[in-house]
Amino acid sequence: MSSSESRLPSYLGLGSVLAVALCTLWLALAGHLDLYINPRYAVFTVVLAAVAVPAAVAGLVVVARGHGHDHDHDEHEHEHRRSGAVRRTRAVLGGAAALVTIGVTVAMLVLPPTTLSARTAQQRSVDSATLSNATGSEAAVSLLGSTSVDTSEYGVKDWAALIRQTTDTSSLVGKRVRLTGFVVPGSDGSFTLTRFVISCCAVDAQPVGLGVVTDGTVPDEGRWVRVTGALAANPDQSADARIVIRAASVQAIQQPEDPYEY
Template sequence: MSSSESTASAALGLGSVLAVALCTLWLAVVGHLDLYINPRYAVFTVVLAAVAVPAAVAGLVVVARGHAHAHGDTEADAHGVHGGRPGGAGRPVRVVLGWAAALVTIGVTVAMLVLPPATLSARTAQQRSVDAATLSNATGAQGVSLLGSDAVDTSDYGVKDWAALIRQSTDTSALVGKRVELTGFVVPAGDGSFTLTRFVISCCAVDAQPVGLGVTTTGAVPDADRWVTVRGSLVANPDQSAAARIVVKASSVRQIAQPSDPYEY
């Protein structure tokens, strides 16, 4: 690889680091960083991004100065010749791939800064098996055995909490009749029912796990991806063959705007 190609590769790598760091800081400033990572990692991520920006800029300066210093001694290499030999048939391919990578980096950076961030969708939830009992290790605010007590306050329970309690319980009789008011987005299930779904993020959006509760309603089922607030009570699932033993029998389903913080943690 020629000196010019090495310089271009180094500059592309440093430029990518700089672009990612700037995007991270921008997301933190506008309050959208929590759409991509768990809030408990936000401070650590912002600190790393703040360190990466000056480091990447310094690296780019060093690369540019080094290239300018060596340019006079490598003029022949800039024309595809080194020591009287052709630069090789692979050089044009490397140049094209380098420019393509640069354009992709710039495009992704511009898209993150200009386009509004999009949350994970009902299609993603279905692809990641929202109906599977995959949240067995999730923790609710209280243990299942305490739900029979009137002293237990379940008003702050979210979709993740109720789903975890239902899946961890071998006897769901203590859950039947519990009143709930939950918010999530719609994953249609058919027959006047849908799955009220939230994504649970452990680290970042890449590992987001969908978790949901079945909802039966006598009204119309909202469209997929619509955010709704459901009020109702927990009842035994009318479909005895279903894996989910408890569902929400909705007394009302109200469509709402997407919450500012659409994930659970």
């Protein structure tokens, strides 16, 4: 194996670290980092990326300088051990890896950041059995049997966790809600008002939602809406969800600046 071939993994590894670190810093400067990670980890992530940039550059310099000292020796010592076909294969694979790294970096810098979609929510199953783990909303249970709890700041996550954790949902019927989320279409004039909950980063994002029954037209899939109404018993007795929102109004809105809940 030639010296240049043996150092290829080092170049690719350090180059990938540098690319990811630069993209992270760019997202932070552009104010888009919270589309990918929980804000509580933002400072740690930015500091780590800031350290990784000079470290990766220094590593690349060291590898490049080392290449010059032993190039001739390695060439004569190992050239006969590898056939031309093997070397070409390694070169092609190394080039492909480099192109992927460059492509990801360019895409991160050029393409606009996007949020997780309604289709992703359907694929990950809205309100799966892991809902309570995703939300961690133990405080919401204090609402049961109490009229003194302020629910004005409750989001989709809080109400969804509360409904799931409650055995007697009759005390929730009639509670007024005003919630924002995107549309995952259902059937018979219903849809699920959905938000993604991020514990750490977008990879572990869990979709949570509340069923919405409306007498009007169901908005398009993925459309962001603000729903005003009251909690009611689900008219579909065969459905898993016992409580839905009986919508008084469904207003189309722009995607919020921070589309996730935490």
